[in-house]
Amino acid sequence: MNLHGTSRIGDNQHLWIGGLDTVELAKKYGTPLYLYDLSLIKNRASGFKKAFEENGVGYQVAYASKAFSSIAMFQIIEQEGLSLDVVSGGELYTALQAGFPPERIHFHGNNKSLAELEFALSAGVGCIVVDNFHEISLLKMMSSKLNKKIDILLRLTPGIEAHTHDYIITGQEDSKFGFDLGNGQGDKALQEVLAFEGFRVLGIHCHIGSQIFETEGFTLAIEKLFGHFKKWEENYSYFPSVVNLGGGFGIQYTSEDTPLSPEQYVSAMIEEVKKQMIHFEGQDLPELWIEPGRSLVGDAGTTIYSIGSQKEIEGVRHYVSIDGGMTDNIRPALYQAKYEAFVANKMNAELTQTVSIAGKCCESGDMLIWDIDLPEVCDHDFLAVSCTGAYGYSMASNYNRIQRPAVVFVENGEEQLVVKRETYEDLIKNDVPLKSNVFV
Structure with missing residues (x-):
């Protein structure tokens, strides 16, 4: 049993998070319910910042908002002194509504629309992470139109892919993101942006993978x-002042996962950058930027469900159904993600049965967990699935016209509802009925 952050078993044998009984929270706010442990998020943010500060390196830690976006989440990120990575006009709008300083926002994306770029520039975002030649053309046009210099990073694909314990050295030409270094696109892009007076080329960005241990x-x-920067220095008299190494730092979903601490990831990066700097006489150490998303909020999130029907097929499988599923957590159906779970109101009960947790959607593939050991359960027990803070709510849907759950932040015995549960009225608010004299 892996308990994360402030999670603990209370005297009443219930799961407690942030000093609060999750069973009581489930009864108060209904289920499914996302709970976020703010202390864990803040401690993780401090860990990333501390590693840079102890090494005396200029830095930005930018929360990758695709992991979970809401006004309250962005307010916490701002309070912690982090920057923000957004990839759409919607994420940018939410950040601005939260009062997030636009100069600490980095705008990503492989297909930014003209409207999104205009929005970002008018808002005064800190930089645009340029992904392709089409975007360079759009930004040139906008710089000339607005008579404004635009701060940019070039997104590069360096030929390294990393996932979990594996890494692959590859040409990586087959990616929808960025300029490939191996085929010369990176050099061509650099020459083009350096030749245009409307750009301030701060540096580069890369991202090598996800859930990296x-x-x-x-x-x-x-x-x-x-190694490539050395060629740029010699051929174009350019050395980046910012090197953004992306994110991908792993978390522990199950006992099989063995992530490192924030300090270990960052310290290794800094050590290697300093090692490489011996080849650049007279150049200052660049600012190092990173973009943790999952590692900031993933294991801080827990989803509480109510258990409903059960179906036992003798000698085959025992299904236990919950009142959520792929509408609030698509990851198991999408790429076979694994989770741990507990019966929140029976935390110390003996594990007497192996069951599979089924969602309520009309899809045979709506299975949250296959083959997990649980105590005897009955209707209205509460199932707690841990580490659902990243890509749960942000990828949630209304499939089968199921409402998205509520989100509650907890810390030091205090709670706050930060996203309301959708209502049936919310589901149809954008529907437009047929006019009586049309299609008849």
């Missing part, structure tokens, strides 16, 4: 990037 992929990417 080792540092070797990052150090290999840094080695390859700085």
Whole structure:
């Protein structure tokens, strides 16, 4: 049993998070219910910042908002002194509504629309992470039109892919993101943006993968990037002042996962960058930026469900159904993600049965967990699924016209509802009925 952050078993044998009984919260706010442990988020943010500050390196830690976006979440990120990575006009709008300082926002995306770029520039975002030649053309046009210099990073694909304990050295030409270094696109893009007076080319961005448990992929990417920077210095008299190494730091979904601490990831990056800097006489150490998303909020989130029907097929499988599923957590159906779960009101009960947790959607693939050991359960017990803070609510849907759940933040015995549960009225608010004299 892996309990994360402030999670603990109370004297009443219930699961407690943030000093509060999750069973009582479930009864108060209804289920499914997302709970976020703010202390864990804040401690994780502090860990990333501390590693940079102890090494005396200029930095920005930008929360990758695709993991979970809401006004309250962005307010917490701002309070913690982090920057923000957004990838759409909607994420940017939410951040601005939260009062997030636009100069600490980085705008990403492989297909930013003209309207989104205009929105970002009018808002005064800190930089645009340029992804392709089409975007360079749009930004040139807008810089000339607005008579404004635009701060940019070039997104590069360095030929390193890393996931979990594995890394692959590859040409990586087959990616929808960024300019490939191996085929010369990176050099061509750099020459084009340096030649245009309307750009301030702050540096580069790369992202090598997700759910990474080792540092070797990052150090290999840094080695390859700085080898290329040497050529840029010699050929174009350019050395980046910012190197954004992206995110991808893993979390522990199950006992099989062995992530490192924030300090370990960051320290390894800094050590390798300093090692590479011996080849650049007279150049200052660049600012290092990172973009944790999952590792900031993933294991801080827990989803509470009510248990409903059960179906036992003798010698085959015992299904236990919950009142949520793929509408609030698509990851198991999408790419076979694994989770741990507990019966929140029977935390110390003996594990007497192996069951499979089924969602309520009209899809045979709506299975949250296959083959988990639980105590005897009955209707209206509460199932707590841990580590659902990233890509749960942000990827939620209204499939089968199911409402999205509520979100509650908890810390030090205090709670706050930060996203309301959708109502049936919310489901149809954008529907437009047929006029009586049309299609008849």
